[in-house]
Amino acid sequence: MGVFSKTCEYGIRAVLYIAHRTIDGSRVGIKEIAAEIDSPESFLAKILQDLSRKGLIQSMKGPNGGFYVEAENLQRPLADIVTAIDGEEVFSGCGMGLTHCSEKNPCPLHKEFKKVRNQLAHMMNTTTIGQFNKELLKGSVTLRK
Amino acid sequence: MGVFSKTCEYGIRAVLYIAHRTIDGSRVGIKEIAAEIDSPESFLAKILQDLSRKGLIQSMKGPNGGFYVEAENLQRPLADIVTAIDGEEVFSGCGMGLTHCSEKNPCPLHKEFKKVRNQLAHMMNTTTIGQFNKELLKGSVTLRK
DNA sequence: ATATATAAAGACCTTTATATCCTTTATTGG
DNA sequence: CCAATAAAGGATATAAAGGTCTTTATATAT
Ligand code: FES
Ligand code: FES
Numbered sequence: 001m002g003v004f005s006k007t008c009e010y011g012i013r014a015v016l017y018i019a020h021r022t023i024d025g026s027r028v029g030i031k032e033i034a035a036e037i038d039s040p041e042s043f044l045a046k047i048l049q050d051l052s053r054k055g056l057i058q059s060m061k062g063p064n065g066g067f068y069v070e071a072e073n074l075q076r077p078l079a080d081i082v083t084a085i086d087g088e089e090v091f092s093g094c095g096m097g098l099t100h101c102s103e104k105n106p107c108p109l110h111k112e113f114k115k116v117r118n119q120l121a122h123m124m125n126t127t128t129i130g131q132f133n134k135e136l137l138k139g140s141v142t143l144r145k
Numbered sequence: 146m147g148v149f150s151k152t153c154e155y156g157i158r159a160v161l162y163i164a165h166r167t168i169d170g171s172r173v174g175i176k177e178i179a180a181e182i183d184s185p186e187s188f189l190a191k192i193l194q195d196l197s198r199k200g201l202i203q204s205m206k207g208p209n210g211g212f213y214v215e216a217e218n219l220q221r222p223l224a225d226i227v228t229a230i231d232g233e234e235v236f237s238g239c240g241m242g243l244t245h246c247s248e249k250n251p252c253p254l255h256k257e258f259k260k261v262r263n264q265l266a267h268m269m270n271t272t273t274i275g276q277f278n279k280e281l282l283k284g285s286v287t288l289r290k
Numbered sequence: 291a292t293a294t295a296t297a298a299a300g301a302c303c304t305t306t307a308t309a310t311c312c313t314t315t316a317t318t319g320g
Numbered sequence: 321c322c323a324a325t326a327a328a329g330g331a332t333a334t335a336a337a338g339g340t341c342t343t344t345a346t347a348t349a350t
Contacts (some may be wrong), residue, residue, distance in 0.1 A: 001150055001229055001337095002238045003262075006308070007344045009242030016253060029326065043309050050330060062317025080252075086146055093147045097154030099290055108161060108277040108286045109223075112268045117148075118266060123257045132253040141253045145244055151338065167293095174296070188339045194298060207347025208295045 003120070008085040011047050013037040013143045015081055017056055017142025019069045019129050019138035025057075027066030038144040047085070056129075068108050082124060091121040147189045148265070153230040156192050158182040158288045160226055163202055164274050165281035172204075172211030183289040192230070199229050201274075219275025227269060236266040 002009065017037050021028045029040050030048065034041035048067055049121065054058045056076065094101035095113035103110075135141045147154065162182050168174045175193065179186035191221065193212055197204045204212045227235065240248035240258035248255075280286045 001146075002234050002242065003148055003240060004242075005146055006242060009240075012241045013252075027326095031326095042307060042311070045327075046329095052327085058156050059327060060317070061315070061325080061327045063319070064181070065317065065326050067327085078316085089147050095148060095154075096157045096288075097147065097149075098150060098287070105290065106278060107158075107288065109268075109272070110286070116261065116265045116268060120261045123254075123261060127254070127257070135253060141255070142243070142250050143241075143252065145250065172296095183337060187341070190297075191299095191339085197297085204297060205347070206297045206345070208296085208349065210296045210347065212297085 003090065004082060005086050007043075007047055008082055010037065010039045010044055010082050011051060011085050012078060013049060013053065014044060014058055015069070015129055016065045016132055016136065017143050018134040019074060022068040023130075023133055025070045027064065029066040033067065036144060051081070051084060056080060056084060059116075071130060074133075075128050077125045078127045078129065079121065079124035081129075091117060091124075134142070149227060150231050150236060152192055153227055154191055155182065156182045156196060156230050157223060157226050158184070159189060159193060160202060160214070160274055161197065161277055161281065162288050163212045164219060165278040167213040168275075168278055170213075172213045173211065174211040178212065181289060184186060196226070201225060202231060214274060217220060219278075220273050222270045223272045223274065224266065224269035228276075236269075 004012070004014070014037055017033055018028055021032075030041060030045050033039075033048075034044045037044075048057065049061070051057050052067070056073060057067055057069050058073075059065070070086050079091070092101065094107055095109045095117070097106045098105075098107050101107075101110065101114070107113075132141060149157070155271075159178050159182055163173055164177055166177075175186060175190050178184075178193075193202065193204070194216045196202050197212070201218060202212055202214050203218075204210070224236070237246060239252055240254045240262070241252050243250075243252050246255065246259070248250075253257075277286060281288070
């Protein structure tokens with residue numbers, strides 16, 4: 001198990017793919033996305049459906065339809081994708097599973113775990129959907145394999 | 146989903162409980178452990194069986210039997226418990242699910258994610274099983290709720 | 291030796307995550 | 321309007337995680 005669920009991993013990869021692939025105002029279909037991020041097509045369809053309903057990405061049916069990201073969404077943090085799919089637990093939950101992480105009744109790891117968790121949250125909150133577009137176009141970073 | 150699996154969370158809590166409860170050379174039974182760390186008893190039994198087979202904790206059958214932690218194991222890092230139960234992925238896997246995290250073919254998050262992951266690994270590698278015994282005895286930290 | 295306490299082991303069951311497939315609905319170009 | 325296209329939605333399948341129960345093995349005390 002990684003830090004995020006598989007669903008979430010696919011979701012992040014797909015959104016970043018869509019974002020850099022549609023800066024020109026075009027749309028991209030599920031087949032291409034799935035192929036390019038190396039994910040099961042129909043499973044990804046479900047994930048994107050969900051993210052679309054939640055407004056993180058946009059979609060259009062019909063010929064020349066597909067998924068895209070509106071300009072304003074390019075500024076949204078990746079944390080929004082994680083929260084939409086996995087919830088907030090990874091950003092606020094106790095590292096060893098206590099039902100509530102708190103200062104008053106802390107688990108042994110609390111002090112240190114909180115730092116890590118906060119660093120993770122900070123990273124995901126200050127990293128935006130559109131931020132990697134150039135690097136993705138250049139090919140200096142990848143979304144598959 | 147948290148950073149670790151539920152199995153792993155129970156495992157960590159249980160090992161820390163056993164450690165501080167048996168410094169005097171005694172043993173502690175599964176019923177007490179499960180009650181004190183607030184976990185399902187027979188599920189925890191499976192987990193402890195596994196950790197015992199792997200040598201992270203010790204056990205004895207029969208009257209006055211139970212689980213305990215040998216002195217040398219008190220020095221082992223909590224990372225060993227995580228690795229034994231969840232594997233190493235959380236310490237080395239790609240944050241967005243690429244099959245191999247690498248410098249040569251990095252995902253967009255690689256640079257930042259690696260820092261977080263390393264901080265997590267460092268924390269878990271420098272924190273030992275026995276390290277919280279005093280605090281647990283004092284009651285300044287908790288393993289339940 | 292026997293009875294008893296306790297963990298080990300294995301067979302199950304339930305829920306959640308992951309994944310596929312098929313039908314419906316919306317959009318577009320002709 | 322019509323046919324083609326692509327996402328939405330719903331039903332279902334499969335795998336993995338989470339959890340329970342019963343039986344067996346082993347240690348101890350009497
Ligand atoms: S109580 Fe465990 S991380 Fe805060
Ligand atoms: S490649 Fe993704 S974290 Fe290293």
